[in-house]
Amino acid sequence: QKEVEQNSGPLSVPEGAIASLNCTYSDRVSQSFFWYRQYSGKSPELIMSIYSNGDKEDGRFTAQLNKASQYVSLLIRDSQPSDSATYLCAVNMAGRRALTFGSGTRLQVQP
Amino acid sequence: DTAVSQTPKYLVTQMGNDKSIKCEQNLGHDTMYWYKQDSKKFLKIMFSYNNKELIINETVPNRFSPKSPDKAHLNLHINSLELGDSAVYFCASSSPGSLNTEAFFGQGTRLTVV
Numbered sequence: 001q002k003e004v005e006q007n008s009g010p011l012s013v014p015e016g017a018i019a020s021l022n023c024t025y026s027d028r029v030s031q032s033f034f035w036y037r038q039y040s041g042k043s044p045e046l047i048m049s050i051y052s053n054g055d056k057e058d059g060r061f062t063a064q065l066n067k068a069s070q071y072v073s074l075l076i077r078d079s080q081p082s083d084s085a086t087y088l089c090a091v092n093m094a095g096r097r098a099l100t101f102g103s104g105t106r107l108q109v110q111p
Numbered sequence: 112d113t114a115v116s117q118t119p120k121y122l123v124t125q126m127g128n129d130k131s132i133k134c135e136q137n138l139g140h141d142t143m144y145w146y147k148q149d150s151k152k153f154l155k156i157m158f159s160y161n162n163k164e165l166i167i168n169e170t171v172p173n174r175f176s177p178k179s180p181d182k183a184h185l186n187l188h189i190n191s192l193e194l195g196d197s198a199v200y201f202c203a204s205s206s207p208g209s210l211n212t213e214a215f216f217g218q219g220t221r222l223t224v225v
Binding site for chain 2: 008034043044045046049086090099101104
């Protein structure tokens, strides 16, 4: 089992729809969770962090965390073509001193 | 002002050569990292330094040697380059006083070994 798992996609949604990106992790005692966006040929850019169970909203982005299910998700409302990118889930795992990344989900927003 | 900067952005070299990548951060962070991103976009930690002290050294060939002259700089030297070393190498840093917060990435160095 991979430590951080994501569906590689591509996930294709029409412009204006809600895009839902999912991530599961193996370490039950993980404390911090992050979503990065990476455009093709660019570096990962932090867009959301979440530390406690529930939802955290920032503009069109909502991160959701369920530690009991070891599941974290990212919702993008009113998706725009400019949201087309690879979204990387990253987890701060106990005892690790660096983030552990999933392999990313490629999102395509169709105009 | 670039927060985490690495040079060069592109590096094309022949097998067997030795090359270095440099990284500098002006965020005042104590911790710096080297990540490798393969063709499938998987980002894997290679090394991490905290205040010039090596704290992470993953299973990486000995041909890779990091050096941190001070907490704002972390360089990566690669000896005897192989075809499989072709990847994008990212430098990153994280905020002071903590070893496990979000990382901020440099623009990456695309290494191509021919």
